[in-house]
Amino acid sequence: MERPDLRLDWAIGNKTRAMTKSLQDDETPRPSRIQQRNRARILDAALDVFSQHGFRGATLDQIAEQAGLSKPNILYYFGGKEDIHVTLLNGLMDTWLAPMREIDPQGEPLEEILRYVRRKIEMSFEYPRESRLFANEVLQGAPRIGAHFESTLKPLVDKTARVIEAWAEHGKIAPVDPHHLLFSVWATTQHYADFEAQVRTLVPDQDVQAQAWVFLEALYRRMLSV
Amino acid sequence: MERPDLRLDWAIGNKTRAMTKSLQDDETPRPSRIQQRNRARILDAALDVFSQHGFRGATLDQIAEQAGLSKPNILYYFGGKEDIHVTLLNGLMDTWLAPMREIDPQGEPLEEILRYVRRKIEMSFEYPRESRLFANEVLQGAPRIGAHFESTLKPLVDKTARVIEAWAEHGKIAPVDPHHLLFSVWATTQHYADFEAQVRTLVPDQDVQAQAWVFLEALYRRMLSV
DNA sequence: TCGTAGTTTTACCAATTGGTCAAAAGTGAT
DNA sequence: ATCACTTTTGACCAATTGGTAAAACTACGA
Numbered sequence: 001m002e003r004p005d006l007r008l009d010w011a012i013g014n015k016t017r018a019m020t021k022s023l024q025d026d027e028t029p030r031p032s033r034i035q036q037r038n039r040a041r042i043l044d045a046a047l048d049v050f051s052q053h054g055f056r057g058a059t060l061d062q063i064a065e066q067a068g069l070s071k072p073n074i075l076y077y078f079g080g081k082e083d084i085h086v087t088l089l090n091g092l093m094d095t096w097l098a099p100m101r102e103i104d105p106q107g108e109p110l111e112e113i114l115r116y117v118r119r120k121i122e123m124s125f126e127y128p129r130e131s132r133l134f135a136n137e138v139l140q141g142a143p144r145i146g147a148h149f150e151s152t153l154k155p156l157v158d159k160t161a162r163v164i165e166a167w168a169e170h171g172k173i174a175p176v177d178p179h180h181l182l183f184s185v186w187a188t189t190q191h192y193a194d195f196e197a198q199v200r201t202l203v204p205d206q207d208v209q210a211q212a213w214v215f216l217e218a219l220y221r222r223m224l225s226v
Numbered sequence: 227m228e229r230p231d232l233r234l235d236w237a238i239g240n241k242t243r244a245m246t247k248s249l250q251d252d253e254t255p256r257p258s259r260i261q262q263r264n265r266a267r268i269l270d271a272a273l274d275v276f277s278q279h280g281f282r283g284a285t286l287d288q289i290a291e292q293a294g295l296s297k298p299n300i301l302y303y304f305g306g307k308e309d310i311h312v313t314l315l316n317g318l319m320d321t322w323l324a325p326m327r328e329i330d331p332q333g334e335p336l337e338e339i340l341r342y343v344r345r346k347i348e349m350s351f352e353y354p355r356e357s358r359l360f361a362n363e364v365l366q367g368a369p370r371i372g373a374h375f376e377s378t379l380k381p382l383v384d385k386t387a388r389v390i391e392a393w394a395e396h397g398k399i400a401p402v403d404p405h406h407l408l409f410s411v412w413a414t415t416q417h418y419a420d421f422e423a424q425v426r427t428l429v430p431d432q433d434v435q436a437q438a439w440v441f442l443e444a445l446y447r448r449m450l451s452v
Numbered sequence: 453t454c455g456t457a458g459t460t461t462t463a464c465c466a467a468t469t470g471g472t473c474a475a476a477a478g479t480g481a482t
Numbered sequence: 483a484t485c486a487c488t489t490t491t492g493a494c495c496a497a498t499t500g501g502t503a504a505a506a507c508t509a510c511g512a
Contacts, residue, residue, distance in 0.1 A: 034479090034489070053366060057282030060470060072472080073490055081470065135365055135420070139358055140279060142423040149427045157428050174448075179429050180441035187417035188410045194361070195413075197368040201375045202383050203405050215406035222400075222448045260459075260509090286500060298502080299460055307500065 039077055041067045043091070046084045051132040054140070055085055082144070089137060089145045092130050093152060099123065100160055100182075109167040110224055113181075117216050120189035125209045131193035157182060173224040181223075188216055265303055267293045269317070272310045277358040280366070281311055308370070315363060315371045318356050319378060325349065326386055326408075335393040336450055339407075343442050346415035351435045357419035383408060399450040414442055 045066035049058040060081055064071040078084045099119035103112050124131055137145050161178035168175045192199055192212055199208065271292035275284040286307055290297040304310045325345035329338050350357055363371050387404035394401045418425055418438055425434065 032488080038489090054280045054283060054362075057280060057366070059468080061468090070491060071470085072492085075471065076489070132365055135361075136280075138421050138424050139361055139365070140283070146423065146427070149424060153424075154428060174444075176444070177437055177441050180437055183417055183421075183425065183438075184410075184414045184441070184445065187413040187421075191409055191413035195364050195409075197372065198364050198375060198379075199409065201372070202380060211403055211406055212409075215403050215410070218400075218402070219410065219445070219449050223445050258458075258509095264459090285498080287498090296461060297500085298462085301501065302459070 035077070038067075038069065038073075042069065042074055042077055042084065043088055046088055047129050047133060050085060050088065051129040051136065054136040055081075055144070086144055088133065090148070092133065093145075093148055096123075096130060096134065097153070097156060100156060103160060103163065105163045105166075109164075109172040110221065113164075113173070113185075113224060114217060114220060117185055117189065117220055118213060120185060121192070121209065121213050121216065124189045124191075124193040128193035128196060131190045135190065135194040171226055174226055176224065185220075188219075261303070264293075264295065264299075268295065268300055268303055268310065269314055272314055273355050273359060276311060276314065277355040277362065280362040281307075281370070312370055314359065316374070318359065319371075319374055322349075322356060322360065323379070323382060326382060329386060329389065331389045331392075335390075335398040336447065339390075339399070339411075339450060340443060340446060343411055343415065343446055344439060346411060347418070347435065347439055347442065350415045350417075350419040354419035354422060357416045361416065361420040397452060400452055402450065411446075414445075 042063065045068075046058070046063045048066055049062045052058075053062075058081075060071050060074060063084070064074050067074065074084075078087065099116055102119070103116055134145075137143075142149060157179070160182065164173075164176070164178035164181060167173050168178075189212075192208065203211070268289065271294075272284070272289045274292055275288045278284075279288075284307075286297050286300060289310070290300050293300065300310075304313065325342055328345070329342055360371075363369075368375060383405070386408065390399075390402070390404035390407065393399050394404075415438075418434065429437070
């Protein structure tokens, strides 16, 4: 409706497979145009509602209304409330981690990290719903995404941490605990999305994003310069 | 049950006043020992439940069970679910802002700020429930505490910002946007409570608090040194 | 010991909510 | 136009949940 939005139509809900009679080679039933459209609508609506109210606070009726579909119709496309939520989380995980994947071990260390921070800031302002969705989930103990932490997040983080550590050891940046450096980047950047209600009342609503970037660039440049 | 906990018995629920026949001068009905005890129990239980599930995710039954009281008994002490939540939020607000109030404009600037950061870190690890309670509330747009942002938080923050700004102008610390500096302190410190589920899987569970402090001290010392 | 105010429980709503089901309404290839 | 298939809807549950009413119990000063 408003935002161009991250792609929400990749995810194939688990009900589709169950619904379609699985012929021997028919691995991908190829969802119809209607299916693609409605699935995307539902996920977009669900992102709105889940990110604003959390999992338990969100209702199927809200999602249905937001999506412009009836509740039973939504349950025709997804196995249930939890299915929608998990589908969202899984599909968004990769997008969310993309900036970290773009860190180039061969690049100029300080610039790589600063670019990472800037990308995170941009995402925080451009996709606050996604940030809040994750924040809600993690806040409540990551009951539905905890598995992905081990399987997807941890390996990537550990790899990035080793890259940063190597940079530090070669004297390219100041010595620093790489994990806590990453924590601080996540915290400071996502803060603007997750705590927007607070930020909004405390700061003249000029270009908050630009201010944030100026501050964070100085922060990390000073922190990491040798 | 476990933690000594911040004082939870100050707050006088708004039902008490309504219940007790207000004689002319009887301004404070002076709650009985039982009332004090049960009120505190309820608030402590509610802090557990609300901080873990958010407002809508929490149920009175959960709170009742955690408090060791029956649901109607809880409604005897508080006007309703929302009353409990608001009472908690209001009562905790001051405690939560205390570290910022302790910043001494006359003190040594860098040390004052570093002490503030350390206090915030300590609170994040010592009172993660309180941190998550606020995080949940703000994440969902601060519907029940937004008023306090204007009346309580903003004046304090603005005053602190002016202090920091003065320090910078006098060359005591590096020039910095004071609001965003505060945001970054909140974000980096509360991150350890709010995103504990994530931190726990990513970092060897040695003394995370100590690691965090080492990192953040270096971060802000480098950021603010002239 | 008794009476009364304060406290707790039992039984019960009414509204909400996730979900089901079967019938109805498209849709599209032949 | 027809037939098989997909999509949508209306009616309906059962469980959960915030909240109430009134009876039952308890503490405690006179």
